[in-house]
Amino acid sequence: MPVETKIGLYVFWVAGAASLVQAQTPDLQMVLQRLDRLEAQNQELMSEVRALRQQLAGNSAPAEASQPTPEVKTEERVEVHDRQIAQLDQEKISTDHRLPLSLTGMLLFNSFWTGRNGGGADNPTIAAPPGTTPAASGGATFRQSVVGVKFTGPEIPGGGRVTGSAYIDFFGGAGTTLNQLVRLRVASIDANWKTTTLTFALDKPIIAPREPDSLSQVGVSPLTSAGNLWLWQPQARVEQRFAFSEQAGLRAQFGVYQTSENGNGVPAEYTNTLAKSRPGYQGRVELWSQLSEGSRIEIAPGFHLSSTRVAGSSVPSRIFTLDWLIRPFNRIDVTGAFFHGQNVGVVGGLRQGVSFLNDQPRAVGATGGWAQLKIRVTPRVTFNIYGGQEDDRNSDLRYGGIAKNQTYAGNVMYRFGSNVLASFEASQTRSTYKGSGTLSFPHYDLGLAYLF
Numbered sequence: 001m002p003v004e005t006k007i008g009l010y011v012f013w014v015a016g017a018a019s020l021v022q023a024q025t026p027d028l029q030m031v032l033q034r035l036d037r038l039e040a041q042n043q044e045l046m047s048e049v050r051a052l053r054q055q056l057a058g059n060s061a062p063a064e065a066s067q068p069t070p071e072v073k074t075e076e077r078v079e080v081h082d083r084q085i086a087q088l089d090q091e092k093i094s095t096d097h098r099l100p101l102s103l104t105g106m107l108l109f110n111s112f113w114t115g116r117n118g119g120g121a122d123n124p125t126i127a128a129p130p131g132t133t134p135a136a137s138g139g140a141t142f143r144q145s146v147v148g149v150k151f152t153g154p155e156i157p158g159g160g161r162v163t164g165s166a167y168i169d170f171f172g173g174a175g176t177t178l179n180q181l182v183r184l185r186v187a188s189i190d191a192n193w194k195t196t197t198l199t200f201a202l203d204k205p206i207i208a209p210r211e212p213d214s215l216s217q218v219g220v221s222p223l224t225s226a227g228n229l230w231l232w233q234p235q236a237r238v239e240q241r242f243a244f245s246e247q248a249g250l251r252a253q254f255g256v257y258q259t260s261e262n263g264n265g266v267p268a269e270y271t272n273t274l275a276k277s278r279p280g281y282q283g284r285v286e287l288w289s290q291l292s293e294g295s296r297i298e299i300a301p302g303f304h305l306s307s308t309r310v311a312g313s314s315v316p317s318r319i320f321t322l323d324w325l326i327r328p329f330n331r332i333d334v335t336g337a338f339f340h341g342q343n344v345g346v347v348g349g350l351r352q353g354v355s356f357l358n359d360q361p362r363a364v365g366a367t368g369g370w371a372q373l374k375i376r377v378t379p380r381v382t383f384n385i386y387g388g389q390e391d392d393r394n395s396d397l398r399y400g401g402i403a404k405n406q407t408y409a410g411n412v413m414y415r416f417g418s419n420v421l422a423s424f425e426a427s428q429t430r431s432t433y434k435g436s437g438t439l440s441f442p443h444y445d446l447g448l449a450y451l452f
Contacts, residue, residue: 099154105147105167107450108218113138117441118429122175123217125224126405127431127439143170143180144218160193171219186232197239199255205229205347206237206253206282207302207321210335212372212386214411215423215447224348226407226429227370227388229321229339231348234258237282251286251300257347259306259317264345265352265364265401266310273311280306280317280346294330299323304347308354308361315354315361317343336371344368344390350405355396364401365393385410397434404432419451 093101110122113136118124120137128134146169153162165188172181188201204211204221208229212222221230237255244250257280266274284302291297304319319341326334342363345353355364370388377383387408394403409427416422425447430440 093149095151100152102150103148103452104150105452106145107142107452108145108215109140109142109448110144110216110445111138111140111447112216112443112445114443115441117439118443123219124429124441124443125220125226125407126402127429127441129400130433130436130439141175141180143175145170146185146218156191158193160191160196162189162191164189169219195241198237199239200236202232202234204232205257205304206235206255206284207304207319208323208337208339208348209284210323210325210337212335212370212388212409213374213382213384213413214386214409214425215413215421215449216409216411216425216427216443216445221348222386222409223370223388223407225350225390226405227339227368227390228337229319229344229348231260231346233260233347235282247291248287248289251288252284253286254281254283256280257282257304257306259308259346261308261310261346263351264308264343265354266361267356270311270356270361275309278306278308278346280304284321294327296325296327298325304341306346308343308346308363310354310361311356313361315343315363317341317346317353317363319344319347331376333374334371335374336369338369340367342366350390350392350402352392352397352401355398355401357396357398362396364396367391380415382413382415383410384413394434399435401434402431403434404430406430421449421451423447423449 093103095101112122114121114124115136116133117127118134118137119126119128119132120134122139122141122143146167148165148167150165151163153164155161165186167185167187168182169185170180170182172183173179184202186201186203188199188203191198211228211230214222216222217224221228224230235255235257237253237257239251239253242250242252259278259280260276261274261278262276264274282302282304284300286298286300288296288298300323302321302323304317304321306317308315308317319339321337321339323337324335339349342365343353344366345351345364349366349368353364353366354361356362368388368390370386372384372386375383375385387406389404389406391404392402397403407427407429409425411423411425413421413423423446425445427443427445428440429443430438432438
Protein backbone atom coordinates (compact mmCIF):
# COMPACT_ATOMS: atom_id res chain seq x y z
CA MET A 1 0.00 0.00 0.00
CA PRO A 2 1.47 3.48 -0.86
CA VAL A 3 2.77 5.64 1.96
CA GLU A 4 0.25 8.43 1.19
CA THR A 5 -2.68 6.04 1.55
CA LYS A 6 -1.38 4.67 4.84
CA ILE A 7 -0.91 8.17 6.26
CA GLY A 8 -4.34 9.28 5.02
CA LEU A 9 -6.11 6.30 6.62
CA TYR A 10 -4.21 6.93 9.82
CA VAL A 11 -5.27 10.61 9.87
CA PHE A 12 -8.86 9.70 9.01
CA TRP A 13 -8.99 7.18 11.85
CA VAL A 14 -7.44 9.60 14.32
CA ALA A 15 -9.84 12.40 13.28
CA GLY A 16 -12.84 10.11 13.61
CA ALA A 17 -11.74 8.91 16.97
CA ALA A 18 -11.19 12.48 18.11
CA SER A 19 -14.63 13.57 16.99
CA LEU A 20 -16.18 10.67 18.88
CA VAL A 21 -14.21 11.47 21.96
CA GLN A 22 -15.14 15.19 21.70
CA ALA A 23 -18.81 14.34 21.49
CA GLN A 24 -18.72 12.03 24.47
CA THR A 25 -16.06 13.72 26.65
CA PRO A 26 -15.78 17.56 26.43
CA ASP A 27 -13.08 17.52 29.05
CA LEU A 28 -10.60 16.03 26.60
CA GLN A 29 -10.16 19.22 24.58
CA MET A 30 -6.42 19.26 25.18
CA VAL A 31 -6.08 15.79 23.68
CA LEU A 32 -7.94 16.89 20.57
CA GLN A 33 -5.59 19.82 20.14
CA ARG A 34 -2.61 17.52 20.24
CA LEU A 35 -4.26 15.30 17.63
CA ASP A 36 -4.76 18.33 15.40
CA ARG A 37 -1.07 19.13 15.64
CA LEU A 38 -0.22 15.53 14.72
CA GLU A 39 -2.50 15.75 11.70
CA ALA A 40 -0.73 18.89 10.52
CA GLN A 41 2.67 17.23 10.95
CA ASN A 42 1.48 14.20 8.99
CA GLN A 43 0.31 16.39 6.13
CA GLU A 44 3.70 18.11 6.07
CA LEU A 45 5.42 14.71 6.06
CA MET A 46 3.31 13.58 3.08
CA SER A 47 4.33 16.68 1.16
CA GLU A 48 8.01 16.03 1.80
CA VAL A 49 7.65 12.40 0.71
CA ARG A 50 6.01 13.44 -2.57
CA ALA A 51 8.75 16.02 -3.24
CA LEU A 52 11.50 13.48 -2.52
CA ARG A 53 9.95 10.92 -4.89
CA GLN A 54 9.70 13.46 -7.67
CA GLN A 55 13.36 14.38 -7.21
CA LEU A 56 14.47 10.74 -7.32
CA ALA A 57 12.37 10.09 -10.41
CA GLY A 58 14.00 13.02 -12.19
CA ASN A 59 17.59 11.87 -11.40
CA SER A 60 17.10 8.24 -12.44
CA ALA A 61 15.29 8.86 -15.72
CA PRO A 62 18.43 9.23 -17.92
CA ALA A 63 20.13 6.18 -16.39
CA GLU A 64 17.02 4.06 -16.85
CA ALA A 65 16.79 5.21 -20.45
CA SER A 66 20.36 3.99 -21.10
CA GLN A 67 19.91 0.61 -19.41
CA PRO A 68 18.26 -2.31 -21.21
CA THR A 69 14.83 -3.22 -19.98
CA PRO A 70 14.34 -6.45 -18.03
CA GLU A 71 12.76 -7.97 -21.12
CA VAL A 72 15.87 -7.16 -23.23
CA LYS A 73 18.21 -8.57 -20.56
CA THR A 74 16.21 -11.80 -20.45
CA GLU A 75 16.36 -12.16 -24.24
CA GLU A 76 20.14 -11.66 -24.20
CA ARG A 77 20.59 -14.31 -21.50
CA VAL A 78 18.46 -16.79 -23.46
CA GLU A 79 20.51 -16.14 -26.60
CA VAL A 80 23.83 -16.73 -24.75
CA HIS A 81 22.50 -19.92 -23.16
CA ASP A 82 21.32 -21.19 -26.56
CA ARG A 83 24.77 -20.64 -28.04
CA GLN A 84 26.47 -22.43 -25.14
CA ILE A 85 24.06 -25.38 -25.35
CA ALA A 86 24.65 -25.65 -29.11
CA GLN A 87 28.43 -25.61 -28.60
CA LEU A 88 28.28 -28.27 -25.88
CA ASP A 89 26.01 -30.40 -28.06
CA GLN A 90 28.61 -30.19 -30.83
CA GLU A 91 31.58 -31.04 -28.60
CA LYS A 92 30.13 -33.68 -26.30
CA ILE A 93 30.76 -37.40 -26.55
CA SER A 94 28.12 -39.43 -24.79
CA THR A 95 29.31 -42.27 -22.53
CA ASP A 96 27.35 -44.84 -20.56
CA HIS A 97 28.90 -43.77 -17.25
CA ARG A 98 28.51 -40.00 -17.87
CA LEU A 99 32.23 -39.31 -17.46
CA PRO A 100 33.97 -36.43 -19.26
CA LEU A 101 35.39 -37.62 -22.59
CA SER A 102 37.05 -35.47 -25.25
CA LEU A 103 38.12 -36.14 -28.83
CA THR A 104 41.58 -35.12 -30.02
CA GLY A 105 43.96 -35.92 -32.83
CA MET A 106 45.45 -34.84 -36.13
CA LEU A 107 44.27 -35.24 -39.72
CA LEU A 108 47.60 -35.45 -41.56
CA PHE A 109 48.23 -35.36 -45.30
CA ASN A 110 51.71 -36.36 -46.51
CA SER A 111 53.15 -36.04 -50.00
CA PHE A 112 56.58 -37.69 -50.21
CA TRP A 113 59.41 -38.84 -52.45
CA THR A 114 62.11 -41.35 -51.53
CA GLY A 115 65.30 -41.94 -53.50
CA ARG A 116 66.77 -45.25 -54.56
CA ASN A 117 67.63 -47.77 -51.83
CA GLY A 118 64.60 -46.72 -49.77
CA GLY A 119 62.96 -50.07 -50.35
CA GLY A 120 59.71 -48.57 -51.66
CA ALA A 121 58.30 -47.90 -48.17
CA ASP A 122 56.39 -44.76 -47.15
CA ASN A 123 58.67 -44.22 -44.15
CA PRO A 124 61.90 -46.17 -44.71
CA THR A 125 64.26 -46.25 -41.74
CA ILE A 126 67.07 -48.44 -43.18
CA ALA A 127 68.62 -48.54 -46.64
CA ALA A 128 67.73 -51.67 -48.59
CA PRO A 129 70.33 -54.48 -48.28
CA PRO A 130 73.13 -54.73 -50.82
CA GLY A 131 72.21 -56.60 -53.98
CA THR A 132 68.77 -55.00 -54.16
CA THR A 133 68.37 -51.81 -56.14
CA PRO A 134 64.78 -50.67 -55.61
CA ALA A 135 63.73 -47.70 -57.70
CA ALA A 136 62.82 -44.33 -56.26
CA SER A 137 59.25 -44.05 -55.04
CA GLY A 138 56.76 -41.40 -54.08
CA GLY A 139 53.13 -40.80 -53.33
CA ALA A 140 50.62 -39.21 -51.01
CA THR A 141 48.72 -40.54 -48.03
CA PHE A 142 46.50 -39.77 -45.05
CA ARG A 143 47.45 -43.00 -43.23
CA GLN A 144 49.60 -41.22 -40.62
CA SER A 145 46.54 -39.37 -39.28
CA VAL A 146 45.98 -39.89 -35.55
CA VAL A 147 42.69 -40.01 -33.64
CA GLY A 148 42.54 -40.07 -29.86
CA VAL A 149 40.22 -39.84 -26.88
CA LYS A 150 41.03 -38.50 -23.43
CA PHE A 151 38.97 -39.07 -20.33
CA THR A 152 38.77 -37.90 -16.75
CA GLY A 153 37.42 -40.45 -14.32
CA PRO A 154 36.14 -40.35 -10.75
CA GLU A 155 38.02 -39.42 -7.63
CA ILE A 156 39.80 -42.24 -5.83
CA PRO A 157 40.87 -42.69 -2.19
CA GLY A 158 43.64 -40.39 -1.06
CA GLY A 159 42.44 -37.39 -3.06
CA GLY A 160 43.51 -38.80 -6.42
CA ARG A 161 41.77 -38.99 -9.78
CA VAL A 162 41.81 -41.42 -12.69
CA THR A 163 42.64 -40.07 -16.16
CA GLY A 164 43.67 -41.69 -19.40
CA SER A 165 43.86 -41.65 -23.17
CA ALA A 166 44.02 -43.87 -26.25
CA TYR A 167 45.27 -43.07 -29.77
CA ILE A 168 44.86 -44.93 -33.06
CA ASP A 169 46.18 -44.38 -36.56
CA PHE A 170 45.75 -45.97 -40.00
CA PHE A 171 49.32 -47.14 -40.55
CA GLY A 172 48.53 -50.83 -40.42
CA GLY A 173 48.12 -53.03 -43.46
CA ALA A 174 50.03 -52.96 -46.73
CA GLY A 175 49.70 -49.20 -47.16
CA THR A 176 47.84 -49.33 -50.46
CA THR A 177 44.74 -47.19 -50.81
CA LEU A 178 42.36 -50.06 -50.05
CA ASN A 179 44.57 -51.75 -47.46
CA GLN A 180 45.09 -49.23 -44.66
CA LEU A 181 44.16 -50.78 -41.34
CA VAL A 182 43.41 -49.13 -38.02
CA ARG A 183 45.89 -49.93 -35.26
CA LEU A 184 46.32 -48.92 -31.64
CA ARG A 185 49.36 -46.65 -31.15
CA VAL A 186 49.53 -45.70 -27.49
CA ALA A 187 47.13 -45.78 -24.54
CA SER A 188 47.27 -45.20 -20.81
CA ILE A 189 45.25 -45.33 -17.60
CA ASP A 190 46.68 -43.08 -14.88
CA ALA A 191 45.85 -42.87 -11.19
CA ASN A 192 47.08 -39.42 -10.16
CA TRP A 193 47.74 -38.10 -6.68
CA LYS A 194 49.50 -34.90 -5.66
CA THR A 195 53.02 -36.33 -5.86
CA THR A 196 52.45 -39.86 -7.16
CA THR A 197 51.15 -41.36 -10.41
CA LEU A 198 50.50 -45.03 -11.13
CA THR A 199 50.26 -45.79 -14.87
CA PHE A 200 49.28 -48.78 -16.99
CA ALA A 201 50.15 -48.02 -20.59
CA LEU A 202 51.04 -48.97 -24.11
CA ASP A 203 53.81 -46.45 -24.71
CA LYS A 204 57.48 -45.75 -25.41
CA PRO A 205 60.04 -47.23 -23.02
CA ILE A 206 60.25 -45.50 -19.66
CA ILE A 207 63.94 -44.81 -20.39
CA ALA A 208 63.22 -42.95 -23.67
CA PRO A 209 60.26 -40.54 -23.37
CA ARG A 210 61.58 -37.88 -25.77
CA GLU A 211 61.74 -37.83 -29.56
CA PRO A 212 62.37 -35.34 -32.41
CA ASP A 213 59.60 -33.18 -33.91
CA SER A 214 58.42 -34.34 -37.31
CA LEU A 215 55.28 -34.52 -39.45
CA SER A 216 57.10 -36.79 -41.87
CA GLN A 217 57.74 -39.70 -39.47
CA VAL A 218 54.53 -40.28 -37.48
CA GLY A 219 53.56 -43.87 -38.28
CA VAL A 220 56.82 -44.83 -36.59
CA SER A 221 58.82 -42.50 -34.38
CA PRO A 222 61.46 -40.26 -35.99
CA LEU A 223 64.98 -41.78 -36.01
CA THR A 224 63.69 -45.32 -35.65
CA SER A 225 66.74 -47.65 -35.87
CA ALA A 226 68.96 -44.56 -35.74
CA GLY A 227 69.30 -43.76 -32.06
CA ASN A 228 65.68 -43.44 -30.87
CA LEU A 229 64.51 -46.30 -28.62
CA TRP A 230 60.83 -45.87 -29.37
CA LEU A 231 59.03 -49.22 -29.38
CA TRP A 232 55.45 -48.88 -28.04
CA GLN A 233 54.88 -51.79 -25.66
CA PRO A 234 52.67 -52.64 -22.63
CA GLN A 235 54.07 -51.47 -19.30
CA ALA A 236 53.24 -50.57 -15.73
CA ARG A 237 55.11 -47.81 -13.93
CA VAL A 238 55.00 -45.63 -10.86
CA GLU A 239 56.18 -42.03 -10.74
CA GLN A 240 57.13 -40.12 -7.59
CA ARG A 241 57.71 -36.37 -7.67
CA PHE A 242 59.86 -34.40 -5.22
CA ALA A 243 60.09 -30.61 -5.05
CA PHE A 244 63.33 -29.10 -3.79
CA SER A 245 61.90 -25.61 -4.28
CA GLU A 246 59.51 -23.84 -6.63
CA GLN A 247 62.29 -23.77 -9.27
CA ALA A 248 63.76 -27.28 -8.93
CA GLY A 249 62.73 -30.85 -8.34
CA LEU A 250 63.13 -34.53 -9.11
CA ARG A 251 60.88 -37.02 -10.92
CA ALA A 252 61.58 -40.73 -10.39
CA GLN A 253 59.96 -43.46 -12.52
CA PHE A 254 60.26 -47.23 -12.14
CA GLY A 255 58.31 -49.99 -13.80
CA VAL A 256 57.98 -53.19 -15.78
CA TYR A 257 58.16 -53.01 -19.59
CA GLN A 258 57.22 -55.88 -21.90
CA THR A 259 60.04 -56.41 -24.41
CA SER A 260 59.51 -57.41 -28.04
CA GLU A 261 61.73 -60.35 -28.95
CA ASN A 262 60.26 -61.40 -32.30
CA GLY A 263 62.62 -60.69 -35.21
CA ASN A 264 65.46 -59.71 -32.89
CA GLY A 265 68.16 -61.12 -35.18
CA VAL A 266 67.42 -64.77 -34.42
CA PRO A 267 67.97 -67.10 -37.42
CA ALA A 268 64.89 -68.89 -38.75
CA GLU A 269 66.01 -72.28 -37.45
CA TYR A 270 65.87 -70.98 -33.86
CA THR A 271 62.67 -68.91 -33.95
CA ASN A 272 60.57 -71.74 -32.51
CA THR A 273 62.76 -71.64 -29.38
CA LEU A 274 62.39 -67.87 -28.90
CA ALA A 275 60.17 -66.44 -26.16
CA LYS A 276 58.18 -63.74 -27.97
CA SER A 277 58.15 -61.31 -25.04
CA ARG A 278 59.87 -60.94 -21.69
CA PRO A 279 59.54 -58.61 -18.68
CA GLY A 280 62.06 -55.80 -18.60
CA TYR A 281 62.78 -53.67 -15.55
CA GLN A 282 63.32 -49.98 -16.19
CA GLY A 283 64.01 -46.87 -14.17
CA ARG A 284 64.54 -43.20 -14.92
CA VAL A 285 65.33 -40.28 -12.59
CA GLU A 286 64.85 -36.78 -13.95
CA LEU A 287 66.38 -33.70 -12.32
CA TRP A 288 64.89 -30.40 -13.46
CA SER A 289 65.46 -26.73 -12.79
CA GLN A 290 63.42 -23.74 -13.94
CA LEU A 291 66.17 -21.13 -14.13
CA SER A 292 63.84 -18.34 -15.25
CA GLU A 293 60.49 -17.90 -16.96
CA GLY A 294 61.90 -18.95 -20.35
CA SER A 295 64.89 -21.04 -19.25
CA ARG A 296 64.81 -24.68 -18.16
CA ILE A 297 67.11 -27.71 -17.82
CA GLU A 298 66.12 -31.38 -17.52
CA ILE A 299 68.64 -34.25 -17.25
CA ALA A 300 67.60 -37.86 -16.71
CA PRO A 301 69.73 -41.03 -16.43
CA GLY A 302 67.99 -44.39 -16.80
CA PHE A 303 68.48 -48.15 -17.04
CA HIS A 304 66.92 -51.25 -18.61
CA LEU A 305 67.38 -54.87 -17.48
CA SER A 306 65.91 -57.94 -19.18
CA SER A 307 66.88 -61.18 -20.91
CA THR A 308 66.08 -62.93 -24.17
CA ARG A 309 65.29 -66.66 -23.92
CA VAL A 310 66.34 -68.53 -27.08
CA ALA A 311 67.86 -71.93 -27.90
CA GLY A 312 67.82 -72.87 -24.23
CA SER A 313 69.99 -69.86 -23.33
CA SER A 314 69.39 -66.53 -21.61
CA VAL A 315 70.87 -63.58 -23.50
CA PRO A 316 71.10 -60.45 -21.33
CA SER A 317 69.84 -57.01 -22.28
CA ARG A 318 71.54 -54.28 -20.26
CA ILE A 319 71.14 -50.65 -21.30
CA PHE A 320 72.22 -47.36 -19.72
CA THR A 321 70.51 -44.19 -20.98
CA LEU A 322 70.71 -40.45 -20.58
CA ASP A 323 68.22 -37.91 -22.00
CA TRP A 324 68.02 -34.14 -21.69
CA LEU A 325 66.29 -30.86 -22.44
CA ILE A 326 68.30 -27.62 -22.38
CA ARG A 327 66.36 -24.39 -22.95
CA PRO A 328 68.66 -21.38 -22.53
CA PHE A 329 65.76 -19.09 -23.44
CA ASN A 330 62.27 -19.58 -24.80
CA ARG A 331 63.22 -19.56 -28.51
CA ILE A 332 65.79 -22.38 -28.34
CA ASP A 333 65.48 -26.04 -27.25
CA VAL A 334 68.27 -28.62 -27.34
CA THR A 335 66.92 -32.12 -26.71
CA GLY A 336 68.35 -35.59 -27.15
CA ALA A 337 69.19 -38.99 -25.76
CA PHE A 338 72.16 -41.36 -25.47
CA PHE A 339 72.33 -45.08 -24.80
CA HIS A 340 74.99 -47.73 -24.38
CA GLY A 341 74.56 -51.43 -23.72
CA GLN A 342 73.69 -54.71 -25.38
CA ASN A 343 70.68 -56.35 -26.98
CA VAL A 344 68.85 -53.04 -27.55
CA GLY A 345 66.54 -54.39 -30.25
CA VAL A 346 64.03 -55.46 -27.58
CA VAL A 347 63.16 -51.81 -26.84
CA GLY A 348 63.26 -50.34 -30.36
CA GLY A 349 66.86 -50.41 -31.51
CA LEU A 350 68.12 -52.20 -34.61
CA ARG A 351 66.37 -55.57 -34.77
CA GLN A 352 69.57 -57.58 -34.36
CA GLY A 353 70.06 -57.58 -30.62
CA VAL A 354 70.92 -61.28 -30.58
CA SER A 355 73.54 -62.81 -32.87
CA PHE A 356 74.39 -66.49 -33.40
CA LEU A 357 78.12 -67.07 -33.83
CA ASN A 358 79.25 -70.71 -33.96
CA ASP A 359 75.64 -71.63 -33.17
CA GLN A 360 75.85 -69.86 -29.83
CA PRO A 361 73.59 -66.87 -29.08
CA ARG A 362 75.25 -63.71 -27.85
CA ALA A 363 74.13 -60.16 -27.11
CA VAL A 364 75.09 -57.51 -29.67
CA GLY A 365 76.76 -54.49 -28.11
CA ALA A 366 75.39 -51.10 -29.20
CA THR A 367 75.96 -47.40 -28.67
CA GLY A 368 73.72 -44.68 -30.06
CA GLY A 369 71.57 -41.64 -29.55
CA TRP A 370 70.13 -38.55 -31.15
CA ALA A 371 69.96 -34.78 -30.72
CA GLN A 372 67.72 -31.98 -31.95
CA LEU A 373 68.00 -28.22 -32.15
CA LYS A 374 64.65 -26.42 -32.17
CA ILE A 375 64.54 -22.73 -33.13
CA ARG A 376 61.29 -20.83 -32.68
CA VAL A 377 61.84 -18.01 -35.17
CA THR A 378 58.37 -16.48 -34.70
CA PRO A 379 55.16 -17.70 -33.07
CA ARG A 380 54.29 -19.19 -36.49
CA VAL A 381 57.65 -20.44 -37.81
CA THR A 382 59.81 -23.17 -36.23
CA PHE A 383 62.98 -24.85 -37.52
CA ASN A 384 64.00 -28.34 -36.33
CA ILE A 385 67.39 -29.85 -37.12
CA TYR A 386 68.03 -33.36 -35.82
CA GLY A 387 70.06 -36.49 -36.35
CA GLY A 388 70.96 -39.79 -34.76
CA GLN A 389 72.69 -43.10 -35.14
CA GLU A 390 73.08 -46.59 -33.74
CA ASP A 391 76.51 -48.18 -33.95
CA ASP A 392 76.55 -51.91 -33.23
CA ARG A 393 79.73 -53.74 -32.28
CA ASN A 394 81.08 -55.35 -35.44
CA SER A 395 82.64 -58.32 -33.65
CA ASP A 396 79.17 -59.39 -32.45
CA LEU A 397 77.63 -59.35 -35.93
CA ARG A 398 77.45 -61.92 -38.66
CA TYR A 399 78.34 -61.02 -42.23
CA GLY A 400 75.61 -58.80 -43.69
CA GLY A 401 74.52 -57.33 -40.35
CA ILE A 402 74.02 -53.57 -40.01
CA ALA A 403 77.14 -52.17 -38.41
CA LYS A 404 75.85 -48.59 -38.28
CA ASN A 405 72.64 -46.77 -39.19
CA GLN A 406 72.47 -42.96 -39.38
CA THR A 407 69.76 -40.45 -40.22
CA TYR A 408 70.01 -36.66 -40.48
CA ALA A 409 67.01 -34.42 -41.08
CA GLY A 410 65.73 -30.89 -41.00
CA ASN A 411 62.27 -29.39 -41.28
CA VAL A 412 60.47 -26.07 -41.17
CA MET A 413 56.99 -25.89 -39.66
CA TYR A 414 54.58 -23.04 -40.32
CA ARG A 415 51.43 -22.52 -38.29
CA PHE A 416 48.66 -21.01 -40.43
CA GLY A 417 46.34 -20.81 -37.45
CA SER A 418 45.88 -22.23 -34.00
CA ASN A 419 45.20 -25.71 -35.40
CA VAL A 420 46.53 -25.76 -38.99
CA LEU A 421 50.19 -26.70 -39.47
CA ALA A 422 52.34 -27.21 -42.57
CA SER A 423 55.80 -28.76 -42.75
CA PHE A 424 58.52 -29.46 -45.27
CA GLU A 425 61.20 -31.98 -44.29
CA ALA A 426 64.30 -33.40 -45.95
CA SER A 427 66.32 -36.30 -44.56
CA GLN A 428 69.21 -38.60 -45.48
CA THR A 429 69.64 -42.17 -44.19
CA ARG A 430 72.93 -44.09 -44.41
CA SER A 431 73.17 -47.79 -43.56
CA THR A 432 76.55 -49.53 -43.31
CA TYR A 433 76.43 -53.29 -43.76
CA LYS A 434 79.23 -55.46 -42.37
CA GLY A 435 81.39 -56.60 -45.24
CA SER A 436 79.49 -54.86 -48.05
CA GLY A 437 79.73 -51.09 -47.61
CA THR A 438 77.33 -48.20 -47.12
CA LEU A 439 74.08 -47.45 -48.92
CA SER A 440 72.00 -44.29 -48.57
CA PHE A 441 68.80 -42.63 -49.75
CA PRO A 442 67.14 -39.20 -49.43
CA HIS A 443 63.57 -38.65 -48.32
CA TYR A 444 61.46 -35.50 -48.85
CA ASP A 445 58.07 -34.88 -47.30
CA LEU A 446 55.46 -32.12 -47.48
CA GLY A 447 52.90 -32.40 -44.68
CA LEU A 448 49.69 -30.55 -43.86
CA ALA A 449 48.04 -31.19 -40.49
CA TYR A 450 44.68 -30.16 -39.07
CA LEU A 451 44.68 -30.49 -35.29
CA PHE A 452 41.42 -31.13 -33.46
